[in-house]
Each structure stands twice: as C-alpha cells, then as structure tokens.
Amino acid sequence: xxxxxxxxxxxxxxxxxxxxxxxxxxxxxxxxxxxxxxxxxxxxxxxxxxxxxxxxxxxxxxxxxxxxxxxxxxxxxxxxxxxxxxxxxxxxxxxxxxxxxxxxxxxxxxxxxxxxxxxxxxxxxxxxxxxxxxxxxxxxxxxxxxxxxxxxxxxxxxxxxxxxxxxxxxxxxxxxxxxxxxxxxxxxxxxxxxxxxxxxxxxxxxxxxxxxxxxxxxxxxxxxxxxxxxxxxxxxxxxxxxxxxxxxxxxxxxxxxxxxxxxxxxxxxxxxxxxxxxxxxxxxxxxxxxxxxxxxxxxx
Numbered sequence: 001x002x003x004x005x006x007x008x009x010x011x012x013x014x015x016x017x018x019x020x021x022x023x024x025x026x027x028x029x030x031x032x033x034x035x036x037x038x039x040x041x042x043x044x045x046x047x048x049x050x051x052x053x054x055x056x057x058x059x060x061x062x063x064x065x066x067x068x069x070x071x072x073x074x075x076x077x078x079x080x081x082x083x084x085x086x087x088x089x090x091x092x093x094x095x096x097x098x099x100x101x102x103x104x105x106x107x108x109x110x111x112x113x114x115x116x117x118x119x120x121x122x123x124x125x126x127x128x129x130x131x132x133x134x135x136x137x138x139x140x141x142x143x144x145x146x147x148x149x150x151x152x153x154x155x156x157x158x159x160x161x162x163x164x165x166x167x168x169x170x171x172x173x174x175x176x177x178x179x180x181x182x183x184x185x186x187x188x189x190x191x192x193x194x195x196x197x198x199x200x201x202x203x204x205x206x207x208x209x210x211x212x213x214x215x216x217x218x219x220x221x222x223x224x225x226x227x228x229x230x231x232x233x234x235x236x237x238x239x240x241x242x243x244x245x246x247x248x249x250x251x252x253x254x255x256x257x258x259x260x261x262x263x264x265x266x267x268x269x270x271x272x273x274x275x276x277x278x279x280x281x282x283x284x285x286x287x288x289x290x291x292x293x294x295x296x297x298x299x300x
Contacts, residue, residue, distance in 0.1 A: 023257060024257075030292070032289070034288055036074045036286055037286045040285065041057065044085050044268055045270040045272070047276070054077060054095060055268075058100065063076075063108075065077040078108065081099070083099065084099050085100050085128075086268070094107050096134065096140065098142060099116075100128045103129065105142060105167070118167060118174055121159065126159060127147075139168055139169045141166050141167075141215075143165075144163055145183045162182065162184060163179040164184050164217075175215065177216055186227075190233065191297045199228035204225065205224070206222075207223055208220075228241035228243060229265070234296060236251075246259040266281060270296065271296025271299070279292050
C-alpha cells in the first residue's frame with residue numbers, strides 16, 4: 001500500500017512539474033528575480049527603446065530606472081517627480097507621467113526636465129491621472145480615478161465622473177471618451193491602435209473598446225470578470241492584469257496563466273529587456289523580473 005501511495009505521489013509531482021514546464025508564455029525553468037526591495041509602493045513600469053524599464057515609487061516621490069546596460073541595476077532617474085504614478089514612453093523617447101501631486105499629465109525629457117501638458121479638464125482639477133497609453137499617432141489615453149492622497153493641498157473632488165480621457169496628438173484637445181465606469185484604473189492598447197483595454201477596478205471587470213480615428217471609443221464589451229491596477233499586452237495578444245499576482249488572459253478573455261508573486265499587491269507590469277522578453281513586475285515594496293517565451297506587444 002505504501003509503495004502504491006508513493007508511486008501515485010511521484011506521478012502527481014511529475015504531472016505538476018510537467019504542467020509547470022508547459023507554460024505557453026513563461027520561459028522553461030524561469031523564476032521570479034527580485035530586482036528592487038526598497039520602495040514604499042512600486043508602480044507604473046514603462047520600457048524605453050533600449051529595453052530599460054522606468055518605474056515609480058510614488059510615496060517616496062521618485063522615478064527609478066532598471067538598466068539593461070551591462071550589470072542589471074536600479075538607480076534613481078528623477079526625485080522629486082510630482083508623485084508620478086503611471087508611465088509611458090512616446091516615439092521620440094520622452095517619458096509621459098501621471099503626476100498625481102497636482103493631478104496633472106507631464107512629459108519628461110531625457111534630462112529629467114518636466115513639462116505640464118494637462119492640468120485640468122474644463123477648468124476643473126482632474127481626480128488624479130493614474131495610468132496611460134499612447135496610441136501609434138501620439139494620441140494619449142489615460143484613466144482618472146479618485147484616490148484621495150494625504151499630500152494633496154486641494155478641495156473636494158471637482159470632476160463629476162471617474163473617466164477615461166483622450167488627448168489629441170497635437171496635445172491641444174482633451175475629451176472624455178468613457179464615463180460610465182466606476183473606477184477606471186489600468187489601461188493598455190494594441191500596437192495597431194485599434195483596440196483599447198480598460199480595467200474598472202471597483203467593478204471587478206475589464207472592458208475592450210474599438211478605437212476610432214478621432215479618439216472616441218465604440219463597441220464597449222466585457223473582456224473579463226476581473227479588474228486590475230495595471231495592464232500590458234504580449235506579442236500574441238495576451239493581456240496581463242494585476243492585483244493578486246499577475247493574471248494572463250488570451251485575446252478572447254480566457255484565463256491562460258496565473259503568475260504568483262510573493263507580495264501583498266501587484267501594482268503593474270510591462271515587458272522590458274533588450275529582447276523585450278522580460279516581464280517586469282512592480283509589487284508593493286518590490287520589483288521583480290521573469291523571463292518569458294513571448295515578447296512585449298509590438299516587439300520584433
């Protein structure tokens with residue numbers, strides 16, 4: 001009886017190991033690698049053209065840089081940084097930031113000089129830009145949920161909606177393009193600029209929209225029954241959501257992978273590294289990397 005039990009146990013272990021090794025997206029044998037552990041709350045990773053990943057530590061008011069130059073290391077890129085949260089690079093190599101301190105949208109050049117691009121909507125303060133995505137022509141989508149901050153020196157909430165906004169490529173016109181969500185947070189688009197995914201973290205749902213040439217959104221549809229803090233996409237169209245670890249859904253909204261992360265909360269994800277096959281994960285006080293089979297969306 002003991003021999004049969006032991007053999008059955010070995011078979012089960014082998015099955016689990018085989019299943020773990022059969023991941024369609026994670027590199028064989030890959031394990032999480034901790035690359036930072038001195039943050040108060042890490043967020044907003046974004047990859048530049050060289051594969052370096054910039055991410056935020058909002059409570060400490062700094063933007064950090066994980067470098068792929070020689071020895072991988074983390075350094076401070078900018079401090080203070082307007083309490084930046086979500087980040088994204090444009091085609092010219094400028095870093096866009098959701099600067100939460102004064103509820104603004106910034107563009108930061110390579111030297112760390114910031115320019116305020118959006119400071120209000122129709123003369124009223126935004127709730128607090130949280131996450132953003134730039135479509136191929138330079139138009140900017142960003143989410144604007146309301147999370148009251150202890151460092152704010154402002155009055156009550158001024159906007160009547162927690163919405164998604166679109167800034168035209170010339171940076172002159174800001175419009176609301178989705179205002180029927182409870183608390184939009186994570187946002188990401190496909191590299192062809194045709195589909196936008198938005199996570200409604202309060203409703204515990206994520207939606208897909210068709211992107212129109214004028215920036216408006218149409219054909220809202222449920223993508224999956226899960227909200228998210230941050231989002232990214234790989235080159236096979238899989239969408240990565242965060243919260244408890246990293247949950248991965250294929251383009252039909254079917255869950256295909258769950259990546260466990262040993263932290264209380266996973267804030268955001270992006271693909272980085274020189275080959276864009278490194279999944280960079282911001283999680284509570286830490287940041288991790290994980291080698292993947294797939295690459296970030298738009299990577300060659």
